[in-house]
Amino acid sequence: MLSGGLWSRSLCGWRWKDFALPALCAALLLGTCQPAAAQESGRLIATQGVSEVDGAAGGGLAAWSLITGYETRDAIGGNLHGTYISLNSFGLGSLGASAGFYDRLELSYTHDWFDTRSAGGRLGLGNGYLFNLDVAGAKLRLYGDAVYDQDSWIPQLSAGVQFKAAENHDVLKAIGARSPDGVDMYLAATKLFLAESLLLSATIRATKANQFGILGFGGDRNNSYSAQFEGSAAYLVTRRLALGAELRSKPDNLGFAREGTAFDAFAAYFLSKTVSATLAFVALGPIARQGDQNGVYLSLQAGF
């Protein structure tokens, strides 16, 4: 289903950071310069959520069962996102694109880069050492409609798979990761409780990823899949503003550094149906022996 191109390692060689800003500008331009498309695009504002760190439509941390983009079951929509998280010791950037086919199938590709800044020096990697991760994802809506089925409590259910490839094999090996590649599988249930203006989502993920996969997959402490939980709650304050909180548990596979549950509290503002900005405070837990990593998350999105 996923072409070799998407999965190709040669993409890792690109200096995505250099392209981040121009690409994002292009994305926003594309979004704002399509009044005709915006008018045609059939779904209701905010019903695509934003992009989670692995590129799937969701909150910032959790994958949701909603299909990306603003298109209905009759057309193909999409989304572009640029995200940066500034932490105490690190920076985490993410840039990606996704396409939603007929409100049924979502394909996504995202590139994450993890900037070790001065911590890289302390870890003996050199200041500003970058870890790169590419994620190709697919998500299939299985059952229900999160928005229309307001006469039932049954959520929209989707199943997803994410193929992840990390760079820096030697370093990953040195810290105890068993593989630079991994596959996550998840089942997501999302429901909009419209009368309460509340969206709730829960996801179970089978994964071996260390820090989302940035630090490889599996480890010396544990090398098997574990079931992890992602949950989101968002309250619609106005048609344009959603406030919410999320959590995402992660495996703790590596002996060299402990890993814990990540949390965020976010405000997502939809400047228009096309463009949204999300600001969040995140607590990602300890990363690479540099203590608890808290920081600010900013994401710009264009959906169509």
Added chain:
Amino acid sequence: MMRRIVIATLFMIATSRGTGATDRLFEQLGGQPGIAKIASNALDLYFTDPRLANDFDNINRDFLQPRFTAYLCRIAGGPCIYKGHSMKRSHKGLAITQARFNAVVEDLQTAMDRAGVPFHVQNRFLARLAPLERDIVTQ
């Protein structure tokens, strides 16, 4: 006899919502005049929205408006009698897409904005209308 009472009680419970004029949503939408305003605002938009251009071409507004108003009032839990066809029957064969259904929803949101209905009240109303998607969208 016992069975009859149980059935009657269940029926009363099932129909209790919306039979009285005391449904809070009906009051929050501004009662009869509020809903008349929402319906009128919405039809202003439906008859001019380019996304719905063909859908309302051959519809007589004078015919539609009182029926649409009564229907919204009924859904809101107001003391109105709607004598028209079901949504399923009245949209049968019209090949309405999800995009057009959503355009109608967006116009209704604008209509409620213009009638001064608060966002969270709008959502409570839309939650009662959303399942109609299954009856109306046939394409």
